[in-house]
Amino acid sequence: MKEKAEELFHKAWTKGWDTKFGGLYFALSSIEDLIDSDKNYWVMAEAISAASLLAVKTKNNQYWKAYDLLFNYCWKYLIDHQHGGWYQLLNNENKMYSDEKSPVPKTDYHPVAACYQTIRVLT
Template sequence: LFDKGWNRGWDAKYGGLYFALSPQEEVIDRDKNYWVMAEAISAASLLGVKTRDSGYWKAYDALFSYCQEHFIDHTYGGWYQLLNQQNERYSSKKSPAPKADYHPVAACYQTLIALNYR
């Protein structure tokens, strides 16, 4: 599932994963959503640890670098919610209460747990 999502959903031009693919594996929503990136970071790290396949760590690095550049607010903290395909924010809105960056924090936490069990 991860490989198919990565191969069909990674935006080779602008980076990041598209929000949605159809059952026929066609991109149906080109926006980039913060929680999709966070969950993919977590999945890539867990797969990297379990399979020892360096390709998952390359995906992890690509996702984390992408988020570092486009989603994370380095001045005030938090992750912006939604970007268009060209990585422009629709608004300055961040994770709404009560989520408060649940997905990014959980993704980092899952990665730390996975690395401790290698």
């Protein structure tokens, strides 16, 4: 499973990381073409979790570099530092469509779970 997880992460990173504006694109097709260039909060949160888990399990520091890029991206664009929470969706240039955040009952489920998984794997 570890090898498959690394393969999937690498594929998602090389095909999905926006080298111009940062962040991971929302969706690739089954043939790995970009089909949605928006940036969705839960995609970033799940990638943060995956990066930390792979960093610990593989002892490969490249995953910590990905973790740092992802977390810094979220800190800059997705986190509402005034009122809390993560904005749901940004366009490909990291502009908000609205100030809408995680809907009830999912309120920040993905970001909290990603942080929890990272803390858990480090202990």
